[in-house]
Amino acid sequence: MITDVIDHLAGITPGSSLDRLRDRRPDAREHAQRGYDALFTPDDEGEVTLVERDAVAAFVTGLHQDLTVARFYADRLAELSPGLLKAVETEIEAGRATGPYGVYEGALAAESLEGPRYRASDPAALGVRLAAAFEHAHLLVFRPREARADALRDLRAAGWSETGVVTLSQLVAFLSFQVRVVTGLRLLNQEGVTA
Amino acid sequence: MTGFTTERLGWRPWLEPLTEDELTDAHHEALVDRARAASPYFRLLARDPDVLHARTKTDQDIFYNPDGGLPRAERELAATATSRHNGCVFCASVHARFAGHYSKRPGDVRRLLDEGVDARQDARWRAIIDAAVALASTPSTLGPEHLAALRAAGLDDLAISDLVHAGAFFGWANRLMLSLGEPTQEEK
Numbered sequence: 001m002i003t004d005v006i007d008h009l010a011g012i013t014p015g016s017s018l019d020r021l022r023d024r025r026p027d028a029r030e031h032a033q034r035g036y037d038a039l040f041t042p043d044d045e046g047e048v049t050l051v052e053r054d055a056v057a058a059f060v061t062g063l064h065q066d067l068t069v070a071r072f073y074a075d076r077l078a079e080l081s082p083g084l085l086k087a088v089e090t091e092i093e094a095g096r097a098t099g100p101y102g103v104y105e106g107a108l109a110a111e112s113l114e115g116p117r118y119r120a121s122d123p124a125a126l127g128v129r130l131a132a133a134f135e136h137a138h139l140l141v142f143r144p145r146e147a148r149a150d151a152l153r154d155l156r157a158a159g160w161s162e163t164g165v166v167t168l169s170q171l172v173a174f175l176s177f178q179v180r181v182v183t184g185l186r187l188l189n190q191e192g193v194t195a
Numbered sequence: 196m197t198g199f200t201t202e203r204l205g206w207r208p209w210l211e212p213l214t215e216d217e218l219t220d221a222h223h224e225a226l227v228d229r230a231r232a233a234s235p236y237f238r239l240l241a242r243d244p245d246v247l248h249a250r251t252k253t254d255q256d257i258f259y260n261p262d263g264g265l266p267r268a269e270r271e272l273a274a275t276a277t278s279r280h281n282g283c284v285f286c287a288s289v290h291a292r293f294a295g296h297y298s299k300r301p302g303d304v305r306r307l308l309d310e311g312v313d314a315r316q317d318a319r320w321r322a323i324i325d326a327a328v329a330l331a332s333t334p335s336t337l338g339p340e341h342l343a344a345l346r347a348a349g350l351d352d353l354a355i356s357d358l359v360h361a362g363a364f365f366g367w368a369n370r371l372m373l374s375l376g377e378p379t380q381e382e383k
Contacts, residue, residue, distance in 0.1 A: 021356055024264065027256035028360060035249035042245065065334040099333040100281050107198030108282075111311070140370045141333055145282030147374035149209040162210045163242040169374055170246045176333075177253075177367035183335045184359030187342060188352055 004029070005036050006178060009069050010185040018189045032181065039171050040076070047164030051081045053171060055088055055126075056133050060172055062092030063141050064179045087125035094121040095138050102143030115143060132158030133168055140172045197378065199284055199308035201291045201301070208376035212238035227251040239375060250367070257360045265350065265357035268297035269323055273358050275304065276327040277365035280312050285378040286369050319348040326355075327362040 002008045006029075012018040022029045040053055057073040064070065070092075078085050101115035118138040123131035132155050139151055155165050197204075212235045213222065223229060225244035228251075231237040240247040258270050265273075271294035278287035291308055295301030306314040312328045322344040329337040337359075345355050 017352075021353055024262055024353055025256050025260055025356075025360065028253050028260070031249045031252035031256070035246060035253065038243075038245035038249055046243070063333065097333075100331065102282065104282065136374075140374055144370045144373040149377075151374065152209050165210060166240060166242040166375070167246065169371055170240070170243055170250070173367045173370040174246070174250075176370055177363045180330050180335060180363035180366050181360060183337055184330060184363065185356065187337060187339065188355060188359075191339065191342060 004033050005072075006032055006181055006185065009072060009178075009182045011189055012185065016189075018185060021188075022185075032178065035174050036178065039167075039174055046167065047161045048167045048171070051077075051084065052130060052133065052168075054080050055084050055130055056137055056168065056171055057175060058085070058088045059091055059095070059134055060137050060141060060175045061179060062088070063095055063097070063138070064175075065096075066179055066183060069179050069182055084126075087122060090122055091120060091126070091134055094118065095134075097142050099142035100144065102146040104145060117143075129159050132160065136168065137172045140169065141176065197284060197380070199279060199287050199291075201288055201295065201305065201308065203381050204285050204288050205379035205381040206236055206285055206372070206376050207379050208235045208239045210239055210375060212236075213241050214238070224248065225251070227255070236372070236376065240371070254364060254368070257357070257364050264353040265355075265361070266297070268294055268300075269320075269354075270357055270361040271297060272304070272307075272320065272323055273327040273361040274365045274368075275307060276312055276324040277331045277362045278369055279307060280328045280331045281365070281369040281373070283365075283369035283373050285372050286365060288378075290365075322348040322350075323358060326358060330359065330362045331366060 054073065054077040058077040061070045061073045074085065077088060095118045097116050099115065101113040103112040103114065118135060120126055120131040120134050126134060136151055136155055139147060152165055160168065215232055218232055218241065222241045222244050223232065225241055225248040226232055226237055227248065271290050274290040275287055275294050278290060287308060291304045295304040303316060303320065312324055316324060326337060326341040326345055329335065329341055342355060
């Protein structure tokens, strides 16, 4: 059983130097895990189903192209809803990009960087709620500077409640954090800690 | 929209936050710091209190833990560089003020905001900003060359880990701030 997902994904073993290093920030370590628990094994799934959580996670981590992290979330989805995995893989292929990018208005217009604005390639396979969630997740992952109130209205129109939007946004944002911590710690781990 | 600034900005949510009257003890626990109940941003996130609680405790340890590692000024610098790269004007304004204050180098922070992440900096800040920007990219481009530059600039492993966490945390925070509401001009 995995008790700390970041350790698992970064290859950090008990008693190792990286393990001791993470213990220097005990609250960050504990609550990064609690964030994962709250999002993926909530006491009450509330406004976002467990399948939706795992499907969005598989999509978001697939877009980040970290194979270990992406595989972890794809495996979760495969366990909970094997029928969705193929559709999610199709969307990851369709959504591949390099970010962050996006158009600025006003004073920063000169820094605008154009890039793809993903739409679900097979919305029927995802269903209305998930197709809208994937489009929003892609916006958050790659061009958060282009986020507007309209995007939340689209989610609401697709059946997402206000609280559901908060949970969905947290899920995408949390994974953006988790995958980067894993990337950084794995790099340190591979190099061997020097201090 | 305003450009990057160290001015104090407000923030207006695009969804209805809970009202202060609606906050239960569980919500207050999730807010961690009672004063945060005044903030529409935190009252909006309080709609999912368990995740908010984890977010806040993670945030505080990454930025406030005084036990060695990266000095506070440079944790804030990493937060500012990440926010500048992602385009979060509100987050950048807050953390640029902190970075400038703790480093006593507001002019260098100002240049990061005005000219961007490639603006001229000394070797240590260059290494920190470059690593934060590489980590903020999707997919991340952080590599051994960044770690080598950080070590050459005097960062030990705990300091590098702090930088990773500070940058990664703003991968989280920027996306919430940018997508759930917008900055507003506030009192001068």
